[in-house]
Amino acid sequence: MPKAPVGGIELYYEEAGSGYPLIFCHEFAGDLRSWEPQVRYFSRRYRVITYNARGYPPSDVPNDVSAYSQVQAVEDLVGLMRHLHLDRAHLVGLSMGGYAVLHFGLNYPHLARSLVVAGCGYGSVSEDRAKFQQDVEQTARRIERNGMQDMAAMYSRGPTRVQFSDKDPRGWQEFAEQLAEHSAVGSAMTFRGVQGQRPSVYELEDRMRQLNVPTLIVTGDEDEPCLEPGMFMKRAIPTAGLVVIPRSGHTINLEEPDAFNRAISDFLTAVEAGKWGPRNPASLSQSAILPPDEDP
Template sequence: MPYATTNDGVELYYEEAGSGHALIFVHEFAGDWRSWEPQMRFFSRYFRCITFSARGYPPSRVPEDVSRYSQARARDDVIAVLDHLKIDRAHVVGLSMGGFATLHVGIAYPERVRALVIAGCGYGAKPGMKQQFHDEIETSAALFEQEMAQAARRYTISPNRVPYQNKDPRGWAEFARQMEDHSALGAINTLRGVMKERPALWELVEEMQRITVPALIVCGDEDEACLEPSLLMKRAIPSAGLLVVPRAGHTNNLEDTEVFNRALLDFFTAVELGRWGLRDPRSTKPGLLIEPKDQAAR
């Protein structure tokens, strides 16, 4: 099995396919390297595609100490895989927990990024929600301490997964079964070390305002907890576009695979052609008319 070793000695399992510019996928809490199979099959026709399992997710190693799990480590682990494969720059695509890691890669390592896709990102990030989010993390961790399979079943039928179950029961069932394969210890440490301790998006506005690499934000319109955070990222990141998928929940890449893949392909094509720039500041102002003094802005 191929492994990349992180700067603190954790081995991360990865797979790759295709050739060309690099495209790396970063999975969500309920997923692993398998979660991106529809994207690996499609995008490897055009790109060198990499998928990997985060620390705590077999066949990657599962450190026992929760102190070895954090948002910063999740961010740096993406870079560790790129370094192992001798990739200078890549398109980085992340969902949910992986979307947070992708955002932090864009903040900390813009020189390593061709473009960012941040999907289903923002749960627990709204102002005033921190204590509720922390309580939910501890409740979830307690479930994983009792029984992995039962906890996985409950986690994968959360409100933002209901659209996926209704739309594609067979695909949802496979997704739920795969989560049952995860390490209970890895899940618990990820909840408490990465998710519980990560900064809320509203605390990162100044950092997001400095991102200039092309970015695409993706959110399902029935992913309630991520709608407002997605708008926040669209408004804060000068290079960001926003795609809201109708009648869709949290698991964008699996639930609406064709829509997701086509949107990303169009985005990457625009980036590669140099047609995805910063937002024109004139479009940020309210009103029906452009002021005369702004007419010469372009």
Template structure:
């Protein structure tokens, strides 16, 4: 068992496989490092792959106080694992909660990221949805503490954006639900309260997002409706962002469409490593549709 200890004394469990350029995988709220098994096996053939359990997810430690959990802590925990593994720079691949952490790592510590894959990001990000998301995080935390993990998994796993997974791959979905039921109720409740509820809206960070030049892939499933509009916003705002959408796929894209996910991410990593990843210029983002309006204005001047 490989353990990295954070500066606030929390033990984080991680595993690695393969060799070469490092990739760090950061899991979603309903997952853990086991959720990345398809990716660890696939990318471990060519890369040094690292996956870890976030704080609150055994065998990582479960701090009892929700104040020990935050978006900033989630970013710092990625860096703790990287430092312990002797990794200076890595491709960071995150899904949902892990995608938020990957993006914030790129904003705060761009020198530590070779690239960012920001997958399934957007829940509660839109300003008009933020109050509802905060309320649902509080309801989820209360349910976890009152009814336990098994009952929570039975409800949470069949949320609207998980149904494509359930309908398309019943056996894979049942494994996902069973692993979710094995999580810590306390750790999951604290994650809801400290990380999910309190993270800043992406729409409040336009100036920071415009400074990001690390190669970035925004990746969503087309049935994951809460993430589609935020994904477009990120594509339009981040100068170094590409956008890819996997068809007929919900939120759990690395599991329900593992082959497509691996193919898109693999192509992205090769391009990001090439040294020729494009960064969009300001002139590419004007209001004109064809460019003729801007041309006419220039002629008149």
């Protein structure tokens, strides 16, 4: 069972295929198994690496909430790359993994060939921030009190998950069953230490404006907590593009795997061809009609 020693713990990881390294970072409700449609597709062309974050067996599950944070999630990813002797990689993250990829790009841009930040931004809107943190603590307590079966039954029916259930009941059921298998301790600690404490994407504006790594933002159009943050990231990051997948929620890589894979594949192809640069400043005219040099 391959494990990487990082930050005093060990992370379980898997590899498939060969070629340029492509790392996938999972969401809170998933683990490396939730990337299976992407592993099967991209391992035909890339060296695909998936891993379980700390708190997700068979990775180690620290019992102290101080072992979990947004900073630590990024350092774990760096540690995994060092263990695998990777100088650079393409990185793809969904939700919690999207936050990790975004912060990785901000802190270690020299290690990133490209960034895919999907389903990212939940809990960022200022007027919803207090409610978000209240929900985080309430959910963590529920996990500790009732266990993962109860948590999975609740969480998998959330307002950004019902789209998956409506479209693909069998795929959604597998997602819910895998969620129920997660560690209650690891899930509660992750909720408190990572989700509950991570900064809003709006707080990162100045840093994002300096980011020059090719970036793709992906969101479902019914993933309400992530729609506005997705638009914000697109406008703040000079090298960012935005894909919005219609009639879709949060679990977009499983809910719409073909559209998700195609968008990422097209993005990676453009990056590798040297065709994904900063936004043309002429597209930022104050006028919808006049070029910037003719706008009075």
